[in-house]
Amino acid sequence: MSAMLALLLRDLRLAIRHGGESLMPLVFLFAVIILVPLGVGPGPNLLAAIAPGMIWVAALLASLLALENLFRPDHEDGTLEQWWLGHLPVTGLVISRLLSHWLVTGVPVILFAPLAAQMLYLPPQSLSVLMISLLIGTPILSLIGGLAAALTLGTNRGSVLLPILVFPLVVPVLIFATGAVAAAADDLPVRANLGLMLALLVLAITLVPLAATAALRLNIE
Amino acid sequence: MIWKSIKVGFHRLGSPPTFYRFCLLLSPWLWAGFAICTIIGLYYAFYVVPPDYQQSDTVRILYIHVPAAWQAMAGYVVMAILAMIALVWRIRTTEIMAMMCAPIGAAFTLICLATGSIWGRPMWGTWWEWDARLTSMLVLLFIYLGIMGLYAAFEDRRKGARVACILVLVGLVNIPIIHFSVEWWTTLHQGKTIRIFGESSMHYSMMPPLIWMTIAVKLMFGAALLDRSRNELLSQDRRKGWVAKKLLGKGVK
Amino acid sequence: MIPELEYASFVWSSYGIFAVVVAWQILQPVLYRRRLMAELREEQALQSGEYDDPNP
Structure with missing residues (x-):
């Protein structure tokens, strides 16, 4: 437990010291939020209708940004192999690495989502549902992305493969999340969607760390 | 006794030279079976079955569309079973077979999407409909492509195969969820789902071509799988003794 | 007819x-196999010293 915490704190310290790089997800989010009205026109009705989808797609793409370097530097300097030599459970270390990815890419997006929602005229009654959906959904994005990063670790062109691997797997998250926000805008019940997202989160938390550990292991063999 | 010899025979397939010979022997028979079933199936599809009263002759497209769709999904299940065996028992020939399922499965998914789109044009009036089945087929195509891409990206083919096998299993968990979510999504967005063709309402006269084509397509999957696996094995083992022996021996075949 | x-x-x-x-599923293995066999024969010839160098 303390080792997991230590790794988490180290990753976060590194992220803070690399300030500029860690801000990339936010920059990306706002680039999308600013470019979309420029592209489709400033009409409030149209923007309100596509707002949940745009924010979610931006969150998804933002989570892809930092994936390339999730395990690669540790692999190149040999730290990753040390994970297996020590007596710590590797899955725990993988979990803490994925958690730090979420804290660095997911949490800033969640924090700034209300601002983005205002800029896209999202109906106020759907804001809370958007926030909840991001809170449940962005960890799933980090988990699936982390799995893809672990799978592509041993290749030279991980950056090309990552989106192809991530995109089919996150389809359900995107559907349930935007469905919930759209339902909230129409004052329809959102429980079913959010409940299904929670189920996905539980499934991802249980399966992804194991699969990612197996993938890492095969990659460093 | 019989059980034991089956078991021994099955274990021998793990040995590359035996597996190679097995593929060489079995694949022509499967291709022949495919040819026969296709000829029968096409005969039924074009000469026996009457045109549908609503879809007229476009119903004949479904005799390749539906078997292709079934095979695209069945191919994934086959691949997942092979991948599971490959990861648990680390049998190299199964790893190769699992990986070779992906391009064939992708080909069937492509047939399914293309013919579905061609069928949709006169029937639904549009080339593409964000229908649940179409969308989940498209996602399945991307999963197949991801598996192929991941396998191809590794220098070390064995490592690539094992890593891609993990992705195959992850996909197996995900495909039902994707299918369910997409169905949910289409019912949310558009109440109407045009379904002229439903399994239950199908007339029995349409069954024979469908069954023959389904068998044909399954045999073809097997044949193409064996052909591809044989090549892949040869390519991976090019520096090994048994390949050299084969080449020096009774000539190159 | x-x-x-x-x-x-x-x-x-x-x-x-x-x-x-379907034609591609039949042809791809055949073509790939031909290329593979040519490569293997060349490698074998190189090893046994029977390689007939086209540009000596």
């Missing part, structure tokens, strides 16, 4: 796509 169909172009193009994909 060839049945007269309504929407004939749609039906035939579907079957055409099917035929092309």
